[in-house]
Amino acid sequence: KAGVTQTPRYLIKTRGQQVTLSCSPISGHRSVSWYQQTPGQGLQFLFEYFSETQRNKGNFPGRFSGRQFSNSRSEMNVSTLELGDSALYLCASSLGTVPLEQYFGPGTRLTVT
Amino acid sequence: GENVEQHPSTLSVQEGDSAVIKCTYSDSASNYFPWYKQELGKRPQLIIDIRSNVGEKKDQRIAVTLNKTAKHFSLHITETQPEDSAVYFCAARATGGGNKLTFGTGTQLKVEL
Numbered sequence: 001k002a003g004v005t006q007t008p009r010y011l012i013k014t015r016g017q018q019v020t021l022s023c024s025p026i027s028g029h030r031s032v033s034w035y036q037q038t039p040g041q042g043l044q045f046l047f048e049y050f051s052e053t054q055r056n057k058g059n060f061p062g063r064f065s066g067r068q069f070s071n072s073r074s075e076m077n078v079s080t081l082e083l084g085d086s087a088l089y090l091c092a093s094s095l096g097t098v099p100l101e102q103y104f105g106p107g108t109r110l111t112v113t
Numbered sequence: 114g115e116n117v118e119q120h121p122s123t124l125s126v127q128e129g130d131s132a133v134i135k136c137t138y139s140d141s142a143s144n145y146f147p148w149y150k151q152e153l154g155k156r157p158q159l160i161i162d163i164r165s166n167v168g169e170k171k172d173q174r175i176a177v178t179l180n181k182t183a184k185h186f187s188l189h190i191t192e193t194q195p196e197d198s199a200v201y202f203c204a205a206r207a208t209g210g211g212n213k214l215t216f217g218t219g220t221q222l223k224v225e226l
Contacts, residue, residue, distance in 0.1 A: 033212050043157070043202060043216040056211035090156065094212055100145045100164075102212060104156040 002027065004093045004105035012111045018079040021108045023091035025072050031055075031096030032074035034066060037088040037107070046089075049074050050096045081112045115140040117205050119217025126193050127225055134188045134220045136203035145206040146186045147214070148177060152199045160201075161188070193224045 005024045013019050025032050033056075034046040045058040049068035066076040078085055088109050092102040116139040126132050138146075144165040149157035163170045163177045163186065170177050174193075179186045190197055200221050204214040 031212050033214070035214075035216075042218050043204075043214075045213050045215065048211045048213060050211065056213045058213070092212075092214075096212065100206065100212065101147070101159055101162065102214065103159060104149075106156045 004091060004103055006089075006091055006105040006108050008108060009106065010109045010111075012113065013081050014113055015081055015083060017081050018077060019081060019110060020075055020077045021089055021091075021110075023074045023076075023093075023105055025074070025091075025093030026103060029093040029095055030072055031094045031102075032068060032072065033092045033094070033102060034074070034076050035090045035092065036060075037090055038086075043090070046076065078110075083112050086110060086112045115143060115205055115207050115215040117203060117215050117217045119203050119220060121220060122218065123221045123223070125223045125225060128193060128195060130193055132190045132193055132197070132222055132224075134201055134203070134222070136186050136188075136205075136217050138184050138186070138205040138215075140205070140207045141181075141184065142208045143184075143205040144208050146177070146179060147204050147206075148175075148188050149202045149204065150199045151202065151219075157202060190222075193222075195224050195226060198222055198224045 031050045033048040048056040052068045063079045068074045088107045090107045094102040119136045147162035151157045176189045200219045203217040
């Protein structure tokens with residue numbers, strides 16, 4: 001099976017702009033979780049989508065949003081970008097039920113200038 | 114919410130020696146504990162996991178132990194090799210939390226020749 005893919009791999013945006021990141025999970029997986037990775041804060045959970053519904057949400061402002069499509073592909077959107085949003089955004093794919101293993105995509109490196 | 118502490122933050126061992134990384138969690142409802150290895154510039158890779166109904170699990174040179182009473186779990190790597198050098202993250206998933214993983218802050222393992 002193909003692994004988790006994310007597009008784009010790199011993005012440079014300016015403050016105030018918005019951005020949309022995409023994640024395609026492993027075939028058959030119905031759950032997609034998004035994480036932000038920064039040197040200072042480590043890996044932090046953003047949200048999880050399962051069967052097109054947000055199942056869980058982390059402690060991020062409302063500027064961070066997401067959605068999932070019927071084919072399980074997921075997108076996350078960040079509006080009104082701030083310098084502090086510069087990070088590696090990782091998505092993780094899983095079946096959504098037992099077993100619980102999550103597999104990460106390569107990430108999207110977002111730089112906000 | 115769940116809090117995961119990880120120690121040490123850096124660990125240097127000689128090739129062939131053993132390495133141990135320890136994590137503690139706060140939510141007694143947590144029931145799934147994966148470990149990820151992240152090499153520089155790459156995605157986190159699931160290397161082993163353990164569920165709360167199991168005390169120990171081994172996979173070749175790596176093993177994980179769980180003490181539910183003390184809310185501790187540890188990663189053990191034996192006969193370390195240079196290719197084991199990476200950042201290792203522990204994580205915990207709480208029951209009812211969907212697939213949300215709370216991560217430790219990471220351990221930079223360096224295996225020296």
